Amino acid sequence: MEFSQQFSTSPKSEAERAAILADPGFGDYFTDHTVVIDWTVDAAGEGGWHDARVEPYGPIMMDPAAAVLHYGQEIFEGLKAYRHADSSVWTFRPEANAARFNKSAVRLALPELPEEDFIESLRQIVAADRAWVPSGDGEALYLRPFMIATEAFLGVRPSREVSYRVIASPAGNYFGGELKPVSIWLSERYARAGHGGTGEAKCGGNYAASLAAQIEAEQHGCKQVLFLDPTNDHAVDELGGMNVFFVLADGTVVTPELNGNILHGVTRSSVLQLARDRGLVVEERKFTIAEWRERVADGTLAEVFACGTAAVITPIGELKTAVDTLVTPTAQGEPVWKGIREQLLGIQTGTMEDTHGWLTRLA
Ligand code: COI
Numbered sequence: 489m490e491f492s493q494q495f496s497t498s499p500k501s502e503a504e505r506a507a508i509l510a511d512p513g514f515g516d517y518f519t520d521h522t523v524v525i526d527w528t529v530d531a532a533g534e535g536g537w538h539d540a541r542v543e544p545y546g547p548i549m550m551d552p553a554a555a556v557l558h559y560g561q562e563i564f565e566g567l568k569a570y571r572h573a574d575s576s577v578w579t580f581r582p583e584a585n586a587a588r589f590n591k592s593a594v595r596l597a598l599p600e601l602p603e604e605d606f607i608e609s610l611r612q613i614v615a616a617d618r619a620w621v622p623s624g625d626g627e628a629l630y631l632r633p634f635m636i637a638t639e640a641f642l643g644v645r646p647s648r649e650v651s652y653r654v655i656a657s658p659a660g661n662y663f664g665g666e667l668k669p670v671s672i673w674l675s676e677r678y679a680r681a682g683h684g685g686t687g688e689a690k691c692g693g694n695y696a697a698s699l700a701a702q703i704e705a706e707q708h709g710c711k712q713v714l715f716l717d718p719t720n721d722h723a724v725d726e727l728g729g730m731n732v733f734f735v736l737a738d739g740t741v742v743t744p745e746l747n748g749n750i751l752h753g754v755t756r757s758s759v760l761q762l763a764r765d766r767g768l769v770v771e772e773r774k775f776t777i778a779e780w781r782e783r784v785a786d787g788t789l790a791e792v793f794a795c796g797t798a799a800v801i802t803p804i805g806e807l808k809t810a811v812d813t814l815v816t817p818t819a820q821g822e823p824v825w826k827g828i829r830e831q832l833l834g835i836q837t838g839t840m841e842d843t844h845g846w847l848t849r850l851a
Pocket of ligand 1: 565566567695729730796797798799
């Protein structure tokens with residue numbers, strides 16, 4: 489697909505950009521451009537993508553009746569662009585994000601976008617906003633592809649007009665400041681997903697549904713919320729915005745199995761692979777809150793960590809619940825999460841060998 493280009497006439501000044509890149513935080517600042525591709529259904533009922541373009545970043549003009557504003561027909565992705573020492577820019581397993589995006593699209597009755605167009609859209613935004621790719625430790629340009637239903641109508645049916653877009657935001661630590669163990673709150677009042685629902689789709693509604701629980705978490709001094717599956721022995725599901733892992737005292741790495749409720753995290757699958765490469769036993773299975781309590785009590789739980797594109801790998805120091813606090817023990821020696829985090833970031837930033845061929849050059 490050919491992209492037309494309209495460059496921003498009012499990009500942020502070099503000084504403004506430098507100030508932002510000095511302390512990017514997460515998700516607060518946006519680059520100068522956006523990528524857009526439209527999709528419409530023609531008179532014969534055939535849908536098609538057209539008018540791929542790079543535009544100046546700015547507000548979206550939309551009819552107030554647009555379906556996304558009423559029924560939340562929306563999906564998104566998150567991936568990062570990393571600056572290597574020679575200033576080339578790379579991304580990590582974009583074909584996995586493209587595949588997940590299309591899986592989410594099918595679930596939300598949105599059109600699929602060919603993988604090559606998804607990846608080319610990332611190349612286009614990085615080409616336009618290359619100066620925005622940070623080079624600091626643990627920093628990257630967070631890319632946020634998304635798709636919204638823009639047709640103006642109030643009947644509940646799939647939209648016949650859709651807009652695919654990419655925005656970009658320089659990113660440091662998701663939780664702000666230095667990397668340190670976070671406290672998480674156990675939500676028992678709310679569930680994130682139900683069987684047959686949209687749990688494994690990356691759609692805005694899942695995240696909207698996590699917010700009331702996230703408020704509860706913050707009221708208890710926690711950074712994130714953990715959801716359980718009340719219909720499955722209170723199995724650990726995932727956090728509000730990331731997957732969760734456990735390392736047992738014997739070194740076994742455990743993460744909840746992909747059971748339809750859980751997001752198919754690209755970082756999740758990479759962590760599993762890097763753990764296997766280290767010769768660790770890896771289990772994708774049900775991990776209940778009862779097992780968590782038992783393992784804390786008998787000393788067989790060594791580590792808990794969260795992972796996602798935004799969070800990379802962040803250790804979880806404790807789980808607070810309405811009745812108790814499950815404290816993760818202090819690691820003896822180098823924790824598993826730390827070694828895997830360093831290797832993952834090393835591969836992504838080009839300082840360690842990419843043995844699995846996970847990197848794709850964008851610029
Ligand atoms: C990501 O890790 O990329 C996410 O999408 C999590 C969150 C920022 C929504």
